[in-house]
Amino acid sequence: CVHYTSLVDRFVPSMADLLRDPNELLRKQATMVLASLLSENFIKFKGPLMYRFLYGLSDPAATVRSFVECLFIRIIHKRSPTIFTQNFVSVVCVLNGWSGHPSYPGAADNESFCLREHPPRRTAVYRFMLSLMTQAQKFSVCAQLVTGFLAAFADAEGQQRLKLPRTEAEAGGQALSDAFALLCCKEMRVCFSPKLASQEEDESPEAETIASSLSAAVSGGSAAAVGGAEAARGAFSGLLRRVVCESIVPVLIQLKDLMEAERSPFLGRLRHCLCEILREFRDDLPDVLGSDAKLVEEIAFDLAGGASARAGANGNLGEAPEGSAAAEKKALWDAAYEAGYGSKPHLFKKRHSIGSFMAASAASAPAPTPAAPESAAPHEARLVRSPRRISLRRPAASPSPAASPTASDLTATASDITASDITASDYTQTGSEVPSPSP
Structure with a gap:
């Protein structure tokens, strides 16, 4: 390169092709060699060599990328x-x-x-x-x-x-x-x-x-x-x-x-x-x-x-001629503004969604009065049937001088009570109707 600079120019594109080699080490070495030749003005920074070094500005490896940036800032840009x-x-x-x-x-x-x-x-x-x-x-x-x-x-x-x-x-x-x-x-x-x-x-x-x-x-x-x-x-x-x-x-x-x-x-x-x-x-x-x-x-x-x-969302901006699709869209926006959306017809940024309006109307409506729970009879018996346990439970009775029944008196397991033991009188005790026999 020192004595025969004109003979090296034909090999510069081949050397510059290494700037896109998959191996990071080869890309770094090629950058260093070409940078040293450019710094000594042995080769000219023009044509394909310039585009290949610009490609190196976006190299995935940070070390190669920073080296190319340094070459441009300290050598290339100062010269031209x-x-x-x-x-x-x-x-x-x-x-x-x-x-x-x-x-x-x-x-x-x-x-x-x-x-x-x-x-x-x-x-x-x-x-x-x-x-x-x-x-x-x-x-x-x-x-x-x-x-x-x-x-x-x-x-x-x-x-x-x-x-x-x-x-x-x-x-x-x-x-x-x-x-x-x-x-x-x-x-x-x-x-x-x-x-x-x-x-x-x-x-x-x-x-x-x-x-x-x-x-x-x-x-x-x-x-x-x-x-x-x-x-x-x-x-x-x-x-x-x-x-x-x-x-x-x-x-x-x-x-x-x-x-x-x-x-x-x-x-x-x-x-x-x-x-x-x-x-x-x-x-x-x-x-x-x-x-x-x-x-x-x-x-x-x-x-x-x-x-x-x-602008990236549609190509029709601003005022549109009458009868066009953009004019119809603007008319819809004006109608939405009249309905309460947005602060101005052409400023549609601070608009409210339909969900927010529904939530606001629901909040302003009077709260429904909860229904009073039905009071059960003091000693009404209820029949509760579960897959594994059949129990007879009584709601808590009003305080009385009589002794309250214990859990053993009110609960019976499935082994103690069979289907034949549950008669019509048991159903009439709860006030329910006797189920009709299955056909």
């Missing part, structure tokens, strides 16, 4: 702080094993390192990458997800538009779900706040550079006029608002209309995404959404009523 920003969307496609996107075909050569069947491990990789990004870098990734990834499903700008996946089980469906989840995650959501953006632009020395490149690459000529000079003057929050209004929201609205026409199962996720992005612009929805008054009312309804939290 923007490596995650430039390859984030490609990583989403590779980890889902989807090579159908024309701009990100890297998954074709890394099928063995995809995490399609392991969503928690994919989430761990995404969170680690986002944890090493600045505010401006996160916003750049968000713009790439919308204008570079999602725009291919809505409008490919002269190219063939990608077909929307029908189910989440497909590789493209999982990649689309990951894109929506990333736009709504806590780590990415803060980049849509102008207050947080203005606070971080003073702390991040790279905000000016990222803002200039973002304005040129994402929003084209409209935001480019405001790009580098405006960010250099410390107006990154103004650039954020401009890019959201002119580049991100129009793509999401176009994709929403397409999903509604095709009845896509991803419509609820997109609506939730749109609500989370516009949450910081709720006071300026007409300016952000333009002349679409219906969409403004729907987004305002979702933001005010918290209906975006139910």
Whole structure:
């Protein structure tokens, strides 16, 4: 490696394949050898090697995982702080094993390192990458997800538009779900706040550079006029608002209309995404959404009523046109509100169940008066017949000067009293009717 570095490059993929070996010791040794070569700059961290080390960020063994994290933090990220920003969307496609996107075909050569069947491990990789990004870098990734990834499903700008996946089980469906989840995650959501953006632009020395490149690459000529000079003057929050209004929201609205026409199962996720992005612009929805008054009312309804939290359950949120299924559902909710459920028609959180109403009505009803027990005659004899013992018991009599009978006088075992000894007079003593003989 020291003298013939070019001869080693052909063997790097084979060495990196050991990062997914079932043996933990082999994975650890391969990580250490490759890390030492990378630290001395004998091999380049690019192409398949990068995806294989990102796969190692979700290794089941904590020792291997911590070693890979240390490599990224101390060596890779210090050399190239923007490596995650430039390859984030490609990583989403590779980890889902989807090579159908024309701009990100890297998954074709890394099928063995995809995490399609392991969503928690994919989430761990995404969170680690986002944890090493600045505010401006996160916003750049968000713009790439919308204008570079999602725009291919809505409008490919002269190219063939990608077909929307029908189910989440497909590789493209999982990649689309990951894109929506990333736009709504806590780590990415803060980049849509102008207050947080203005606070971080003073702390991040790279905000000016990222803002200039973002304005040129994402929003084209409209935001480019405001790009580098405006960010250099410390107006990154103004650039954020401009890019959201002119580049991100129009793509999401176009994709929403397409999903509604095709009845896509991803419509609820997109609506939730749109609500989370516009949450910081709720006071300026007409300016952000333009002349679409219906969409403004729907987004305002979702933001005010918290209906975006139910986006995964159904795709129809907000006000719906008359006669539709969503309008009938809203009418049922209004009727339930009139019946006493919930505090507001659109806030259906603190509702009571039918069981609680029944319990409340039962508690308010007057308690039934217990019936007085029937008083038995002082010396009424009762015949008690059991499988093993036949006994004649007398209830406790009122106190009298006469001596009370003992247990031996009142109890007789089955061996002493036979069936022939029980005559009709015994039954008439208790006031019962004589049983008719069996046929």
